[in-house]
Structures are given as structure tokens and as C-alpha cells.
Amino acid sequence: MPNRKFGRASDQRAAILKNQVTTLIINGKVETTVARAKEISAIVEKLVSSAVKESDNYTTKEITVSAAKIDGKGKKVLKTKTAKSGAKYEVVDREVKTKTVQVDNASRLAARKAMIKWVNKSHDAEGNIINPVNKIFDDIAPRYAGRNGGYTRIIRLGARRGDGAEMAILEFV
Secondary structure (H helix, E strand, O other): OOOOOOOOOHHHHHHHHHHHHHHHHHHOEEEEEHHHHHHHHHHHHHHHHHHHHOOOOEEEEEEEEEEEOEOOOOOEOEEEEEOOOOOEEEEEOEEEEEEEEEEEOHHHHHHHHHHHOOOOOEEOOOOOEEOHHHHHHHHHHHHOOOOOOOOEEEEEEEEOOOOOOEEEEEEEO
């Protein structure tokens, strides 16, 4: 847990940091106070460096998947069956396919679980669910593959009107 208290109870402090870390990962930048930006930066640096380290630590595996057959209009194809009693009924026609899936190795899975502590699942403008952990591994980590730290920058904006708090923009480099 970070050092700064921000004048809040620990559960509120954790919620603020979690929300802002998630916002930074999804949007690429967040506007906040300088003190919060420093804390968020420290957290995100650790998450990204962990993702960069574990980026290629997975295997692929073929699995069999049973899925409903779909007709041209996008509806499920039905077929008629006969029960032992002679009654006829319809069931969804299914097809079995093989599919290649990615399986994380133990250390990569542990890194993902550690990241889940610092992010919330989010939604985009269309309402689709975005998993920030997947975004870190799929989008952010490959950008910084050859870099050792320094993934974020803090740009100071000046005092906030109202309470005079020093404001900053935190963004990925």
C-alpha cells in the first residue's frame, strides 16, 4: 500500500487509487493532484514492468468447443428428434470445433492476479466490458518491451481554483 494518506480512511484511499489507476490504463491519461499522481505513477510502473517481464510467458493449447450451428439470418438451427415414447421434439443442432487458446504459465497468472488488486473492470462508451489487465498485457506492455522503467510522466498544471491544490496530468510516455 502506498505511503500517502490523503486525509482519508484506508478503504476510501484504496478506492480512489484503484479508480484512477484504472482510468489511466484505459484512457492513457488522468488529471489529478500531484500527490495522487505520484502514488498512481508508482503503482502503474510496477504493473507495467510486471506485464513487460511476463509478456511472452504463455503456451497455446487446442481445445474442443461445442457451439450451436447458426443459419444465414443468425438464428440457431433446430433439428427434430424422436423420444422413446414416440413424441417428437426439436433440439439445437450443434457442431464440434477445435480452437486454439492461450494458457498462462504460473508466474504470468500470478502477475495477473496481483494486477487485479489495483484495477476495476470498466465499460467503454458502447457499454462493452473492458478488462484493464488484458489491456495492460495486450496493448501497453508490447509498447514498452525494450524499456526499463519510466513508463509514465507527470506534467504539472498549477494550482486548482477553489482549494489551491497543485494539479497535474499523469500519462503514459
